[in-house]
Amino acid sequence: MNIPELIHKAIAAREFAYAPYSNFCVGAALLTKSGKIYTGCNVENAGYSATNCAERTAFFKAVSEGEREFAAIAIVGGPRGPLTEYCSPCGVCRQVMAEFCDPDEFLVIHGKTPEDYKQFTLREMLPEGGFPAANKGYFAKPQA
Numbered sequence: 001m002n003i004p005e006l007i008h009k010a011i012a013a014r015e016f017a018y019a020p021y022s023n024f025c026v027g028a029a030l031l032t033k034s035g036k037i038y039t040g041c042n043v044e045n046a047g048y049s050a051t052n053c054a055e056r057t058a059f060f061k062a063v064s065e066g067e068r069e070f071a072a073i074a075i076v077g078g079p080r081g082p083l084t085e086y087c088s089p090c091g092v093c094r095q096v097m098a099e100f101c102d103p104d105e106f107l108v109i110h111g112k113t114p115e116d117y118k119q120f121t122l123r124e125m126l127p128e129g130g131f132p133a134a135n136k137g138y139f140a141k142p143q144a
């Protein structure tokens with residue numbers, strides 16, 4: 001797994017962040033087990049709760065194109081401008097990861113630069129979570 005490349009793609013996706021309300025710009029790059037990368041940015045809305053995080057944008061792009069098996073996600077974010085901090089996913093995004101990802105294999109990478117990052121397993125990010133993808137393998141496979 002090329003983590004610097006994944007972070008680089010998350011940084012590029014952050015350029016597309018639509019964040020006129022918070023000015024907090026986030027990018028994500030989601031790596032499938034087969035090696036494809038789906039990117040996402042946050043997309044805000046005047047009705048704030050309609051906002052979609054970068055991580056879920058990447059997941060929903062991938063799942064809606066038939067992907068079900070994921071290896072890692074890189075996340076970068078912070079106030080508009082150069083990155084100065086690590087960005088950690090919100091609870092809703094962690095729950096979406098839990099739907100599809102093995103908690104002990106899937107890596108959640110918090111990047112600042114391609115070389116400066118922290119990595120966690122999904123289980124570390126969501127201790128005691130419910131993990132349908134791990135408990136019932138068929139949830140992870142496309143069904144008729």
Ligand SMILES: O=c1ccn([C@H]2C[C@H](O)[C@@H](CO)O2)c(=O)[nH]1
Nearest residue numbers: 022024026042053054088089090
């Ligand atoms: O991990 C995160 C944290 C925040 N945001 C977005 C949501 C909102 O648009 C803005 C401020 O929270 O950043 C993400 O996309 N991902």
Ligand SMILES: [Zn+2]
Nearest residue numbers: 053089090093
């Ligand atoms: Zn989120």
